[in-house]
Amino acid sequence: MLLPSFYITTLKNNSQVRIRLLQWEDEEKLLAYFASFSPETRNRFGPHPFDASTVHQICTNLEQDDIQRYIAETLDGKQIVAYMLMKHGTLEKDAERMHTYGLDTLGNAFTFAPSIADSYQSSGLGSIMLTYILASLPARKIILWGGVQASNQRAVSYYTKFGFHKVGTFEYHNGTNYDMIREPT
Numbered sequence: 526m527l528l529p530s531f532y533i534t535t536l537k538n539n540s541q542v543r544i545r546l547l548q549w550e551d552e553e554k555l556l557a558y559f560a561s562f563s564p565e566t567r568n569r570f571g572p573h574p575f576d577a578s579t580v581h582q583i584c585t586n587l588e589q590d591d592i593q594r595y596i597a598e599t600l601d602g603k604q605i606v607a608y609m610l611m612k613h614g615t616l617e618k619d620a621e622r623m624h625t626y627g628l629d630t631l632g633n634a635f636t637f638a639p640s641i642a643d644s645y646q647s648s649g650l651g652s653i654m655l656t657y658i659l660a661s662l663p664a665r666k667i668i669l670w671g672g673v674q675a676s677n678q679r680a681v682s683y684y685t686k687f688g689f690h691k692v693g694t695f696e697y698h699n700g701t702n703y704d705m706i707r708e709p710t
């Protein structure tokens with residue numbers, strides 16, 4: 526489906542944000558976004574390091590990227606308040622675990638990793654953004670990037686709300702994690 530290149534929405538807390546793809550000009554704001562994470566959010570969301578050189582590399586290689594990187598920003602454009610990744614394909618480690626569950630038809634899948642700024646969590650932004658992302662992509666299987674920590678109840682409820690179901694459990698960093706999959710609809 527062809528969607529407008531941005532989407533403006535009003536959240537439960539009455540603030541307005543603009544959802545769009547990340548652009549190279551966002552480098553400084555993206556770095557500030559990661560720096561704003563609480564220890565808990567940092568512990569929950571870890572697809573890549575958050576240092577300046579990683580952020581520079583991401584923002585200068587967007588054209589070659591096999592990952593769609595979506596952000597939400599305040600309407601004045603000064604602050605990024607959400608960052609979500611949708612990778613084409615799967616990471617080797619994730620695919621290996623899926624294989625152990627007997628799931629190996631993931632060639633066409635997407636791999637998803639969402640994050641919302643601490644002060645915007647539970648505002649409905651995660652739901653609005655994922656709805657926007659799903660409408661902008663072809664219908665395919667979606668798996669979670671590195672699974673989800675079993676203790677992360679908000680994220681587990683969020684994924685369940687969007688039709689993800691648990692396909693396996695694994696231990697990582699002394700904690701239990703779930704692999705969840707969303708079938709194409």
Ligand SMILES: CC(C)(COP(=O)(O)OP(=O)(O)OC[C@H]1O[C@@H](n2cnc3c(N)ncnc32)[C@H](O)[C@@H]1OP(=O)(O)O)[C@@H](O)C(=O)NCCC(=O)NCCS
Nearest residue numbers: 569639640641646647648649650651652673679680682683
């Ligand atoms: C997980 C995350 C993406 C969800 O986005 P969000 O904007 O906070 O979620 P929403 O407000 O859209 O709520 C979506 C659903 O999550 C659940 N949820 C929201 N807040 C919750 C809370 N405080 N406790 C339990 N469940 C909650 C509900 O099922 C809710 O659906 P509903 O509003 O229809 O009842 C976001 O909280 C986040 O980035 N957390 C930190 C990083 C993280 O955990 N990333 C995922 C790593 S696997």
